[in-house]
Amino acid sequence: MSAPSAPKNTPKVTEREARQVAEAAREQDWHKPSFAKELFLGRFRLDLIHPHPLPPADDVRRGEAFLARLRDFCETRIDSALIEREARIPDEVINGLKELGALGMKIEPKYGGLGLTQVYYNKALSLVGSASPAIGALLSAHQSIGVPQPLKLFGSQEQKDAFLPRLAATAISAFLLTEPDVGSDPARLATSAVPEGSDYILDGVKLWTTNGVVADLLVVMARVPKSDGHKGGITAFVVEADSPGITVENRNAFMGLRGIENGVTRFHRVRVPAANRIGPEGAGLKIALTTLNTGRLSLPAMCVGAGKWCLKIAREWSAVREQWGRPVARHEAVGAKISFIAATTFALEAVVDLSSQMADENRNDIRIEAALAKLYGSEMGCLMADELVQIRGGRGFETAASLAARGERAVPAEQLLRDLRINRIFEGSTEIMHLLIAREAVDAHLKVAGDIIDPDKPLSAKAKAGVNAAGFYARWLPKLAAGPGQLPCTYGEFHPSGHPDLSAHLRYVERSARKLARSTFYAMSRWQGRMETKQGFLGRIVDIGAELFAMSAACVRAELLRSCDDHGREAYQLADAFCRQSRVRVEELFTRLWSNTDDLDRRVVDGVLSGTYTWLEDGIVDPSGDGPWIADATPGASVRDDVHRPVR
Numbered sequence: 001m002s003a004p005s006a007p008k009n010t011p012k013v014t015e016r017e018a019r020q021v022a023e024a025a026r027e028q029d030w031h032k033p034s035f036a037k038e039l040f041l042g043r044f045r046l047d048l049i050h051p052h053p054l055p056p057a058d059d060v061r062r063g064e065a066f067l068a069r070l071r072d073f074c075e076t077r078i079d080s081a082l083i084e085r086e087a088r089i090p091d092e093v094i095n096g097l098k099e100l101g102a103l104g105m106k107i108e109p110k111y112g113g114l115g116l117t118q119v120y121y122n123k124a125l126s127l128v129g130s131a132s133p134a135i136g137a138l139l140s141a142h143q144s145i146g147v148p149q150p151l152k153l154f155g156s157q158e159q160k161d162a163f164l165p166r167l168a169a170t171a172i173s174a175f176l177l178t179e180p181d182v183g184s185d186p187a188r189l190a191t192s193a194v195p196e197g198s199d200y201i202l203d204g205v206k207l208w209t210t211n212g213v214v215a216d217l218l219v220v221m222a223r224v225p226k227s228d229g230h231k232g233g234i235t236a237f238v239v240e241a242d243s244p245g246i247t248v249e250n251r252n253a254f255m256g257l258r259g260i261e262n263g264v265t266r267f268h269r270v271r272v273p274a275a276n277r278i279g280p281e282g283a284g285l286k287i288a289l290t291t292l293n294t295g296r297l298s299l300p301a302m303c304v305g306a307g308k309w310c311l312k313i314a315r316e317w318s319a320v321r322e323q324w325g326r327p328v329a330r331h332e333a334v335g336a337k338i339s340f341i342a343a344t345t346f347a348l349e350a351v352v353d354l355s356s357q358m359a360d361e362n363r364n365d366i367r368i369e370a371a372l373a374k375l376y377g378s379e380m381g382c383l384m385a386d387e388l389v390q391i392r393g394g395r396g397f398e399t400a401a402s403l404a405a406r407g408e409r410a411v412p413a414e415q416l417l418r419d420l421r422i423n424r425i426f427e428g429s430t431e432i433m434h435l436l437i438a439r440e441a442v443d444a445h446l447k448v449a450g451d452i453i454d455p456d457k458p459l460s461a462k463a464k465a466g467v468n469a470a471g472f473y474a475r476w477l478p479k480l481a482a483g484p485g486q487l488p489c490t491y492g493e494f495h496p497s498g499h500p501d502l503s504a505h506l507r508y509v510e511r512s513a514r515k516l517a518r519s520t521f522y523a524m525s526r527w528q529g530r531m532e533t534k535q536g537f538l539g540r541i542v543d544i545g546a547e548l549f550a551m552s553a554a555c556v557r558a559e560l561l562r563s564c565d566d567h568g569r570e571a572y573q574l575a576d577a578f579c580r581q582s583r584v585r586v587e588e589l590f591t592r593l594w595s596n597t598d599d600l601d602r603r604v605v606d607g608v609l610s611g612t613y614t615w616l617e618d619g620i621v622d623p624s625g626d627g628p629w630i631a632d633a634t635p636g637a638s639v640r641d642d643v644h645r646p647v648r
Contacts, residue, residue, distance in 0.1 A: 239276065
């Protein structure tokens with residue numbers, strides 16, 4: 001059937017205009033040091049992460065006390081199989097979480113919250129996510145990107161006083177940005193907020209509103225038209241979910257996270273007081289991106305919990321399952337998978353804990369570290385779950401309910417694989433994360449040489465940029481030729497007697513960081529303005545940086561545990577194994593920077609889109625249903641039943 005391919009009111013923007021909107025929302029300056037930013041510039045600033053920062057004793061005490069209560073709740077009140085079977089979190093579980101204070105983990109005590117640090121908030125998500133990923137998603141969407149975090153960073157005192165006590169106690173929040181035809185390209189945002197007296201009138205449709213079905217409060221991104229007295233632009237609002245004109249038109253269902261309360265929300269002439277606007281007009285995207293700087297850490301935190309569970313099941317299963325006279329773990333093909341799960345879980349926890357502690361201390365800019373953690377955690381989490389399914393064989397593909405029905409342990413390995421898959425899409429897909437991190441990684445280059453490759457800049461600006469670039473690169477490039485990584489005794493404290501030599505891995509990181517920076521510079525010199533189209537190259541650059549960051553975090557964590565006499569020897573072994581595995585991946589990525597099929601792939605894509613290969617599709621039937629690829633989201637009154645169901 002034919003249908004409009006996009007909402008009728010979706011703004012039409014060029015590629016350049018879309019980039020300008022995204023660029024304007026970025027934090028333009030770096031006021032604090034960043035380990036990852038320095039890494040991409042070829043400078044291995046180990047001093048920024050070592051010695052590993054530690055939380056204050058009082059934060060540890062409060063955090064551990066809450067984790068103990070949460071663990072008891074998870075073990076006695078959460079039935080993961082029931083949530084999977086009924087595709088819904090029972091109301092009594094959500095109310096129990098409210099009583100526990102879980103809605104206010106990150107809200108300050110003066111507003112009724114627990115005031116947990118980022119470290120313990122993430123540990124809590126890791127714990128509860130292992131019991132039920134759907135509950136982890138509910139709590140994360142509520143606090144990591146929902147109303148509390150934007151208010152904490154940008155809200156007025158009046159807004160904090162009005163909303164935070166509710167959010168800490170009973171009010172569930174949701175974040176509404178995505179639209180049926182607008183994902184990671186916010187320049188085309190269609191939902192409008194038109195000023196009318198002391199209010200704004202919201203009209204539009206939001207898609208994939210996690211928590212939207214049960215939410216009490218919403219943070220909504222909408223476009224304010226420019227007019228007299230109004231700057232206009234994409235703006236953030238706190239909206240009461242039961243306001244007249246709001247309809248939750250659908251509760252969406254997915255391949256995983258079956259208990260998630262995710263919907264489609266329509267706004268039709270919804271009146272929102274101007275007092276509910278967060279920050280000034282036009283600041284909505286900046287608020288969203290800043291919120292995600294630390295909010296993204298929640299997803300890799302839950303991937304840590306998934307990795308720990310994968311390791312537990314792999315250990316227990318592979319010790320009892322025998323093939324050809326010995327446990328499958330003793331066969332090298334399976335053992336390699338178990339080693340990968342163990343080493344990667346250790347490294348991923350190191351990345352999340354380090355990034356979280358740096359966020360708590362607020363002395364480093366962690367926007368790249370958090371993005372790398374999200375990217376790396378979501379990719380590695382899926383790989384670990386996939387390897388667990390493979391280790392379990394046919395039982396890995398079988399559902400937990402089926403296993404239980406025939407008398408075996410109900411291990412939900414296939415469910416974990418389905419549940420984790422969304423993390424490669426949530427809060428910035430892997431492809432978008434590659435571009436976002438790459439933009440930050442080349443920020444220093446664009447600051448000094450950006451005008452040279454900008455076609456809209458006059459010759460005078462290009463000439464000035466040329467002078468600045470010459471000075472910058474004259475100082476920077478010579479430092480990439482040699483460094484501490486070439487000296488055999490550097491980082492010697494990471495090679496204590498009787499332990500694996502982690503200092504060699506840190507020297508490798510230092511050398512590779514300089515090689516990475518040289519590769520980036522060469523690519524910019526070669527492609528100049530076309531660099532932004534080389535997404536395959538940029539993705540590999542980012543992936544190398546992610547591996548180097550993970551190696552650094554793993555080594556620093558191992559040394560921390562050794563110095564605290566807390567499984568130090570075993571931690572060194574895991575860090576050594578991870579770094580050796582990571583180095584293999586890094587070397588492959590470096591090779592693929594220049595030896596790849598990117599150009600050929602583009603030609604094949606041209607052929608696919610032009611219909612050259614339609615003959616290849618012969619011999620199948622398409623079971624897809626009828627309907628448009630993208631639903632029409634033209635503003636107007638809803639004709640659907642409201643499925644909004646606040647939990648009381």
